[in-house]
Amino acid sequence: MKMLAIAAATLLALSGAAQAQPKPATAPAAAEKPQYGGALSVANVYYTISPLTFDSADMAWKFNQDTGLVYEQLFVADLSKARRNGGKYPFVSDSFLPPDSLKGELAEKWELKQNPWRLEVQLRKGIQWPAKPGIMAARELVADDVVYSFDRVNKSPKKIPTYWDHVSRIEVTGKHSFTMHFSSYNAEWDYRWGWGYYSAIVPKEVMEAGAKDWKNVSGTGPYALTNYVQGNQMTFTKNPAYWDSETIGGAPYKLPFADTITYRYIKDESTALTALRTGKIDIMEAVRWSAVDELKKSAPKLQWNKIISNNGSYITLRMDQKPFDDVRVRRALNMAINKPEIIKAYYGGNAEMLGFPMHSSWGGYYEPLAEMPESVRELYTFNPTKAKQLLAEAGYPNGFSFKTQTSSASLDNDLLALIAAYLAKVGVKMEIQVMEYSAYLSAMTTKTNAAGYFLQAGLNNPTTSLRKTFVTKQTWNPSQHSDPEFDKKMAEVYAEPDERVRQIKVKLMTREILDKAPHIFLPVPHVYTAWWPWVKNYGGELRAGADRPGPIHARVWIDQEMKKKMGF
Structure with a gap:
């Protein structure tokens, strides 16, 4: 405490001081009829x-x-x-x-x-x-x-x-x-x-x-x-x-x-x-x-406009099933993946390391990775040696196999093959199951989804991002994260009329949830609008x-x- x-x-x-300041307003163009x-x-x-x-x-x-x-x-x-x-x-x-x-x-x-x-x-x-x-x-x-x-x-x-x-x-x-x-x-x-x-x-x-x-x-x-x-x-x-x-x-x-x-x-x-x-x-x-x-x-x-995607990118890990009920396993999988290399090689540098569950455009709700505790920063650092050590400590020295479901509508399913290759190097085999979107969505909403579930889901807003993804039995919570204390904190955030206080509470909850590693957190890409x-x-x-x-x-x-x- x-x-x-x-x-x-x-x-x-x-x-x-930490709140991101809005960019200077663009001067309006002369109006056309x-x-x-x-x-x-x-x-x-x-x-x-x-x-x-x-x-x-x-x-x-x-x-x-x-x-x-x-x-x-x-x-x-x-x-x-x-x-x-x-x-x-x-x-x-x-x-x-x-x-x-x-x-x-x-x-x-x-x-x-x-x-x-x-x-x-x-x-x-x-x-x-x-x-x-x-x-x-x-x-x-x-x-x-x-x-x-x-x-x-x-x-x-x-x-x-x-x-x-x-x-x-x-x-x-x-x-x-x-x-x-x-x-x-x-x-x-x-x-x-x-x-x-x-x-x-x-x-x-x-x-x-x-x-x-x-x-x-x-x-x-x-x-x-x-x-x-x-x-x-x-x-x-x-x-x-x-x-x-x-x-x-x-x-x-x-x-x-x-x-x-x-x-x-x-x-x-x-x-x-x-x-x-x-x-x-x-x-x-x-x-x-x-x-x-x-x-x-x-x-x-x-004409072009560039933004950081509003979709978080991650593989949820069912915390109500073995082996993902063990935080050491979940942390190991995060460390086994070379996220800086994904940004450089897969996204050509067009991605941000930390864009979930808070978006950098949300001002006082967002905390940069550099300001996070060491235990959170560690999850974004490529360390296969420690990943193997954690898997051994958790009772999986030879690794294990699990299935990850994804939608045929996703444009980034080839990223999963890259992730599977990283995991294989620490002895973990990830099977990729591609599903039609309706069946894929139904698996999550009925909570019958596989141990792994690839999502590129909208962050929505600061409070919804935490609530829908991590509160017990919420629809968009395929990791099945369930923690009565976290749920209580979420209720307190919603009951707080003072936004500045809400921002502080949300930052602390974000640190907490990242540290638990209920997902394999992936970089968030830049996207463009053209007209x-x-x-x-x-x-x-x-x-x-x-x-x-x-x-x-x-x-x-x-x-x-x-x-x-x-x-x-």
């Missing part, structure tokens, strides 16, 4: 993975990415504060939006109150659900729709455990107003039901008509889903009755701009890159570092909510004359 107190005091003293019309084609961040479901109650992590042009939420990123507009936010994190980067979407105004804790919300008036022949007549969005949407996911058998335990009830206080009553404060109150993965406001009529059928999808958003070819593309057509506008050059413009938006799904990376190079794709949100140099030569007009210069009102932004690019794409306009002059 004394050492913990000293560590906390040290972090408190350093917290102000938007053009209406044209078609926008996008390969999303996860362009290799087709939609998983169109039913909000399935609580699929990809739901927002696939339906965020149709279904809206209470809150959304204020894109006027993007760096390209002179603001300080890149809007690339999969689900981290600082409070001052938010604005109301369906919510016109809101207030978080204490004694007791509650959220009072006033919805915008006059927002319409469009008519859907055979399903629903056009009608106004009302507070009952919010309550229905929340109750539907909260009662879902697929609900994430503890996710909305802080919500005691929702009370409709008027046609366009409601109060969400909290049993306790939760630091993620706005994320979990406001702009999060499962915050979409959906109409009862559509859900009851058959929520899983894409043809039934209908929302208040800027576009309607008009075509879906599984494994190929989704096409969205503009909603002429959409309510929102965008201010450009001091003048308001009705949204959206493009007539149609197509989301492309392409499993083969080379095919996707060819589509980008030939102008069949206007925006490719995730380009691997290895493709960038060639694209800059063959398509020099492409053609005819794509306007865009600067590489990826998310306006939790994995939700829809509001960004709705604000993009196409300079059709430029596109023609460039031969596309």
Whole structure:
């Protein structure tokens, strides 16, 4: 306890200095007058993975990415504060939006109150659900729709455990107003039901008509889903009755701009890159570092943005099974892998050693590897001699065998072969099992996954990254890490309203979890976003909510004359 107190005091003293300062804002370019019309084609961040479901109650992590042009939420990123507009936010994190980067979407105004804790919300008036022949007549969005949407996911058998335990009830206080009553404060109150993965406001009529059928999808958003070819593309057509506008050059413009938006799904990376190079794709949100140099030569007009991936990269080790119930074995496997060599040889230097479970863009929550305790730094140092020693001490002098599962949608499965070669040198044989994504995901969600499970999973935000990955029985915890004391600390973090105190607690918990080595921690690569210069009102932004690019794409306009002059 004394050492913990000293560590906390040290972090408190350093917290102000350690926070990463935002990069200077980019001066906004001179505003061009938007053009209406044209078609926008996008390969999303996860362009290799087709939609998983169109039913909000399935609580699929990809739901927002696939339906965020149709279904809206209470809150959304204020894109006027993007760096390209002179603001300080890149809007690339999969689900981290600082409070001052938010604005109301369906919510016109809101207030978080204490004694007791509650959220009072006033919805915008006059927002319409469009008519859907055979399903629903056009009608106004009302507070009952919010309550229905929340109750539907909260009662879902697929609900994430503890996710909305802080919500005691929702009370409709008027046609366009409601109060969400909290049993306790939760630091993620706005994320979990406001702009999060499962915050979409959906109409009862559509859900009851058959929520899983894409043809039934209908929302208040800027576009309607008009075509879906599984494994190929989704096409969205503009909603002429959409309510929102965008201010450009001091003048308001009705949204959206493009007539149609197509989301492309392409499993083969080379095919996707060819589509980008030939102008069949206007925006490719995730380009691997290895493709960038060639694209800059063959398509020099492409515009670029570079970030550290929001996905942690690691192999989870089932701590509820031998041999991975022994921390010595888990630490040994980490030391057996030459991580600096992976950065140099596999990623060509385009990777960071420590990017999980905290992302370096999270300011006061992130602690560089150089400032970590020696026992943590040791896990990132190649030391096969000590790895063999630890395996022998744990009773495995001749090593052992285990299986690692991965998805066929992953572009980095060849990395696993490299890792297997490193492990073989200390006597450990790793069998690699490649699975179709649906079966791969099901293995984790049903907790039937193998002893090893290769993940490149979104970090989300500082508190969610720890909660979903390491709290007992959480869905995205394939290592089956379970520690009542850690769970208690996580609950205390969520109950803490003071962000500075939360940052200190999160740093200490991060040190603790890294030291336990529940995963083989791998370097986190740099990724790039590319777009053609005819794509306007865009600067590489990826998310306006939790994995939700829809509001960004709705604000993009196409300079059709430029596109023609460039031969596309």
